[in-house]
Amino acid sequence: MKLYHRAALLCSVFLGLDLCAVAAQAQTAAPQQVPVPSPLPQPQDIPYPGKMQISVDATDLSRRIMSIKEVVTLPPELSQKGGDFILLYPMWLPGDHSPSGTIDQVGGLEVRSGKEVLPWHRDTVEVSAFHITVPAGTRELNVSYQLLSPVSPDEGRVVMTDVMENIQWSAVSLYPAGYYTRQIPVVSQVILPEGWQYGTALRADGPQKGNTVTFKSVMFNTLVDSPIFAGKYFRKFDLTQGDQVPVTLNVMADKPQYLNATHDQIARHKELVRQATLLFRSHHYKHYDFLLALTEHLGRIGLEHHESSENSGPLGYFTKWDETAAARDLLAHEFTHSWNGKYRRPADLWAANFNTPQRGSGLWVYEGQTQYWGYVLAARSGLMTVPQTEEAIADVAATYSAQAGRKWRPLIDTTNDPIIAQRAPLSWRNWQRSEDYYSEGQLIWLDVDTLIRKLSHGEKSLNNFAGDFFGTNNGRVMPSTYWISEVASTLNSVQPYDWTAFLHQRVDQINPMAPLDGLTRTGAKLAFSDKPTDFIKSDSLLRHTTDFRFSLGFQVNKKGILTNVLWDGPAWNAGITRDQQIIAVNNEAYSEDVLKEAITEAKGKNSQPVVLLLRDGDNFHTVSLPYHDGLRYPYLSGNLTEIKEILSPLEPEKSDIKQ
Numbered sequence: 001m002k003l004y005h006r007a008a009l010l011c012s013v014f015l016g017l018d019l020c021a022v023a024a025q026a027q028t029a030a031p032q033q034v035p036v037p038s039p040l041p042q043p044q045d046i047p048y049p050g051k052m053q054i055s056v057d058a059t060d061l062s063r064r065i066m067s068i069k070e071v072v073t074l075p076p077e078l079s080q081k082g083g084d085f086i087l088l089y090p091m092w093l094p095g096d097h098s099p100s101g102t103i104d105q106v107g108g109l110e111v112r113s114g115k116e117v118l119p120w121h122r123d124t125v126e127v128s129a130f131h132i133t134v135p136a137g138t139r140e141l142n143v144s145y146q147l148l149s150p151v152s153p154d155e156g157r158v159v160m161t162d163v164m165e166n167i168q169w170s171a172v173s174l175y176p177a178g179y180y181t182r183q184i185p186v187v188s189q190v191i192l193p194e195g196w197q198y199g200t201a202l203r204a205d206g207p208q209k210g211n212t213v214t215f216k217s218v219m220f221n222t223l224v225d226s227p228i229f230a231g232k233y234f235r236k237f238d239l240t241q242g243d244q245v246p247v248t249l250n251v252m253a254d255k256p257q258y259l260n261a262t263h264d265q266i267a268r269h270k271e272l273v274r275q276a277t278l279l280f281r282s283h284h285y286k287h288y289d290f291l292l293a294l295t296e297h298l299g300r301i302g303l304e305h306h307e308s309s310e311n312s313g314p315l316g317y318f319t320k321w322d323e324t325a326a327a328r329d330l331l332a333h334e335f336t337h338s339w340n341g342k343y344r345r346p347a348d349l350w351a352a353n354f355n356t357p358q359r360g361s362g363l364w365v366y367e368g369q370t371q372y373w374g375y376v377l378a379a380r381s382g383l384m385t386v387p388q389t390e391e392a393i394a395d396v397a398a399t400y401s402a403q404a405g406r407k408w409r410p411l412i413d414t415t416n417d418p419i420i421a422q423r424a425p426l427s428w429r430n431w432q433r434s435e436d437y438y439s440e441g442q443l444i445w446l447d448v449d450t451l452i453r454k455l456s457h458g459e460k461s462l463n464n465f466a467g468d469f470f471g472t473n474n475g476r477v478m479p480s481t482y483w484i485s486e487v488a489s490t491l492n493s494v495q496p497y498d499w500t501a502f503l504h505q506r507v508d509q510i511n512p513m514a515p516l517d518g519l520t521r522t523g524a525k526l527a528f529s530d531k532p533t534d535f536i537k538s539d540s541l542l543r544h545t546t547d548f549r550f551s552l553g554f555q556v557n558k559k560g561i562l563t564n565v566l567w568d569g570p571a572w573n574a575g576i577t578r579d580q581q582i583i584a585v586n587n588e589a590y591s592e593d594v595l596k597e598a599i600t601e602a603k604g605k606n607s608q609p610v611v612l613l614l615r616d617g618d619n620f621h622t623v624s625l626p627y628h629d630g631l632r633y634p635y636l637s638g639n640l641t642e643i644k645e646i647l648s649p650l651e652p653e654k655s656d657i658k659q
Contacts, residue, residue, distance in 0.1 A: 036125055040086060041178035043352040048179045049075045050140075052186040052220070056172050058230070059193050059211070064151045064160045068172045070143040074134065082136035086177035087143070089128040090170040090224060090354035095303045095341075097349070097360050097418035102147070102156065102171050103128050109145040113138045128355060129177065147172050150299075157299030164231035164252045164298055166310065170224045170354065180352045181221035188223055189214045190230075197234035199250025201226040201289050201307035224354060225305045225342075229291040235259045239270045239290075246287040247273050253294040254315060261318040269331070271649075272381035276335055278650040279377070279463060281471035284343035290331055292317075302330050304337030306477055314542055326539035328383040329392070333374030339470040340373070341366045347481040360415040360437075364507055365487055368441015372449075373466070375442070379647035386647050390636050391535035393446070393519075393643070396439045397526045398550060398634035400514040403440070404567040405433035411440055412508050427578060431567035444506050446518030449646060451502075452495045454521060463650065464494045523639030528632040530600070536633055546592045550632040551599055552610065552625060556582060560590045570627045576614065583620065584613035596631060603630035 050073035057067040078085060091101035111118045111132050118141070123129035132141065149171075150156040159166045167190060175184055187205075191212050192198060202215040202223070218226070231252030239247040249269055253259050269290075277283060285307040293301075293312045303310040311334055313327050314320075346362025360366075379389040400406075414436040426432050449462035469490045472480065484503070491499040506515050519526065528550060532540070540547055545555045545563055553569020554562050560582040565571050582590045585598045595610075602608045609624040636643070 037123065040088075040123065040126055040129055040355075043180050043356065044178060045180045045352070046183060048176060048184040050176075051217075052175065052184065053189070054169075054173050054186060054223075055189040055191070056167060057191045058160070058165055058167055059191055061160055061162050061165070061193060064149045064158075066147040066149065066160070066167070066172055068143075068145055068147065070141075070174060072141045072143060072176065074138060074140060078134060079139050080136065082134050082138065085132045085134045085141070086123075087130045087132065087174040088177050088353070088355045089130075089174055091128045092351060092354055092356060092358050093170050094225070094349075094358075095305070095337075097358060097363065098422050099357070099419070100422060101128060101354070102149075105148045105150075105156070105171070107146050107148050110143070112142045112144075113140075114142075126355070130174065143174060145174075153299065157301070158297065159299060161254075161295070161297045163233060163254060164229070164293060164295065166293070166298060166301070167228040167230065168224075168310075169227065173220075173223070175220050175353075177353075177355075181224070181354060182219050184220040185217050186220050186223050187214070187217045190228060192230050193232070196230050196232055197236075197252075198228050198230035199234075199236065199248065199252075199289050199291050199308075200228040201285075201287070201305065202228070203287075221354075226308060227291070227303075227305065227310055229293060229310070231293075233259060235261075237261065237266050237269065239266075239273045241270065241274050241277060243277065243283065245283050245285070247290075248288070249290045249292065251292045251294065254297060258294045258315045258317070258319055262321075265318055265321065268382040272332055272335065272377060272383060275377050275380040275650060276332075276339075278652065279373070279466050280339045281467040282339070282474040284338055284473075284475070284477055286475075286477065288335075288338065290335070292331070294318075302334055304334045304341055306338060306342040306479075309334035309337065323538055323541055325384050325388045326392070326535055326542050329374045329378040332377040332381065332383060333370055336370045336373045336377065339466075340370045343476070343479060344470050345479045345481050347483055350479060350481050360418060361412065362482075362484060363415040363435075364411060364437040364441040364444065365484070367435075367438045369445045371438050371442040372445040372462075376647060380649045386644055388535050388538075389647055390640060390643055391533035394526060394533070394634040394636045395536060395539070396442060397514065397516055397519060397636075398528075399430075400436070400440050400443060401516065401526065402549065402566060402569075403430050403433065403436065403514065405431045405436075406510065406514070407512050408510065409433050410508055410510050411436055411444075411506070428567050429564060440515065443515045443518060444503075446646075447506070447515050447521075448491065448499075448502075448518075450518045450521040450642065451497070452491075453642070455495050455497060460495050461646070465491055468494065519636070519643075522642035524636045524643055525638040527635055527637040529635055530631040530633070532633040533635050546595075547633070548595070548599070548631075550634065551629065552627055554578075556592075556595075570625050574623045574625050576612075576623055577616075581615040582612055583615050586611050587613075599627070599631050602628055604628055 053071040055069045089101055089103050091099040093100055111120050118132055120130050120132045149159045194211055205214050205216040229250060229252055233256040234252045237249040239249050251259055289308040291308055291310050294315050294317050300312050301310045311330050314324050317324050346366055348359035348361055351358050375389050378384040379386050414433050417435045426434055453461050488499040545557050547555050549555060549566055553566040553571040555564040557563050562578045562580050565576055565578045584590055585594045588594050598610050602610050606628055609626045612623050614621055614623060
């Protein structure tokens with residue numbers, strides 16, 4: 001008997017002819033989508049009828065593990081009847097602009113009611129949601145788990161070392177679904193290594209007991225917005241100004257000698273606070289804590305919060321002040337975010353909880369204008385000199401003049417990049433464009449500033465916009481959302497003009513040319529020299545790279561590995577890609593100086609190419625680059641008077657603080 005006849009006979013015996021027919025039909029029918037589970041409950045703007053307690057043990061430094069215990073009081077109705085209770089792990093984090101929560105690092109989840117272990121299951125669609133079957137009569141849940149943080153950069157951002165740690169509450173907390181996070185009260189506690197100090201925007205609820213710090217009750221959205229820096233080597237500097245609103249610079253370092261700040265250096269940080277308050281004519285924090293890690297081991301970060309900011313800098317931030325200028329706009333940038341991004345926030349970037357998708361259409365204001373004010377305030381405070389800031393602006397202008405991707409992609413579309421690329425390395429960054437809303441946005445706001453100054457004959461500037469737009473409700477911490485139409489209307493109230501059309505042309509449309517009108521309007525010009533500026537030297541030193549973007553069209557690290565190759569540049573046209581390694585230049589072993597000498601030697605000599613021996617994995621090949629324009633580094637030439645005026649410090653009579 002043939003096999004299919006035997007199968008048919010067995011089917012009819014055990015299932016019956018009708019079921020056999022259905023089974024046979026199922027094998028030939030097109031598949032149908034299985035219905036997805038019911039969506040999670042939408043957050044409601046009502047008080048959570050319970051409370052949370054979170055305790056984080058952050059003492060396991062050798063294994064880089066944080067152990068978390070939570071006590072969650074259940075809503076009375078659920079406690080009485082029992083049912084499905086959902087805890088969420090934060091995924092959509094403000095400032096990251098993407099679902100970047102580190103849920104992959106969560107392990108050991110256990111839920112108990114008293115001594116009874118309760119079953120849980122992960123939502124099959126929203127994998128950051130945990131469903132817990134709660135028996136009737138359960139009043140509270142005891143939840144425990146670990147954050148298995150990276151032990152090396154290969155696994156993600158390192159947040160624990162042997163001398164410092166960065167505790168982000170979004171990474172060490174679960175919270176109830178169905179409520180606005182501003183309606184969920186929580187008491188938090190952290191256990192630190194012996195003798196360590198800490199900085200945070202949270203305030204302790206009484207004296208510290210041993211290594212344990214308990215913080216005052218806040219709402220869950222405030223907790224997540226209030227990370228902790230803690231370290232063995234730690235210093236605090238008071239930056240409070242005349243308004244008596246407390247501002248503290250909290251600094252930790254890999255070694256104690258890197259904390260040796262001079263009086264003059266701290267005075268410049270105090271001036272940053274004064275200049276920002278003068279510019280924005282307000283403050284939107286009860287107190288503010290800069291968190292700064294000077295480290296080569298903790299993962300790099302620059303992340304804004306309403307009453308604090310997480311920042312990392314080079315070990316020599318204080319001790320090698322003359323070499324670290326390229327790192328000193330960071331604190332100014334993140335401080336600006338307290339006004340631009342945290343207080344005034346694009347409406348589609350505000351969300352009711354940390355698991356609701358955010359949309360970034362306004363990031364060219366949120367980040368772009370912040371990037372602009374970061375440079376301006378760094379110069380006004382003295383964190384960067386005016387010449388250093390001019391050199392930094394020149395580097396931005398040259399970078400975006402060479403940004404090939406502007407030929408196909410409008411700036412507005414780059415606001416989707418935090419979600420598309422999640423800040424992963426890109427093969428052809430200047431063709432793909434990445435998050436250009438930052439620094440191209442900065443050029444657009446320079447354009448706006450200089451145009452206001454021109455149209456008003458020097459009577460008004462973007463300073464006026466900053467005070468009018470960000471200076472409302474002085475002292476208020478709650479965000480005030482806006483749409484781009486309000487940006488345009490506020491600009492129009494400062495200086496009448498068709499700002500809607502102006503911004504639309506630069507943001508929403510494809511522009512093959514970089515927005516350099518803000519420079520040329522002042523009389524400044526983008527120029528190139530065969531000598532790098534001090535800013536470029538500092539930037540190269542901090543990034544451990546050498547910049548040949550505006551000559552051969554690439555950047556290279558200390559090992560000779562190409563970290564960035566410009567689309568349609570000389571190297572690209574010769575078939576060179578990133579991650580290849582330069583072994584030799586003109587038959588001489590590679591070094592930074594050897595390559596510079598070869599480029600200089602070939603200048604103007606059309607018969608003398610630059611010849612590179614490259615390693616690509618296990619393969620070696622030689623490439624001849626017919627480049628003859630010499631070394632090229634950007635700087636600003638021409639009349640820089642107006643640029644210097646923009647970067648000049650404000651004084652109270654020019655910008656009164658609203659009371």
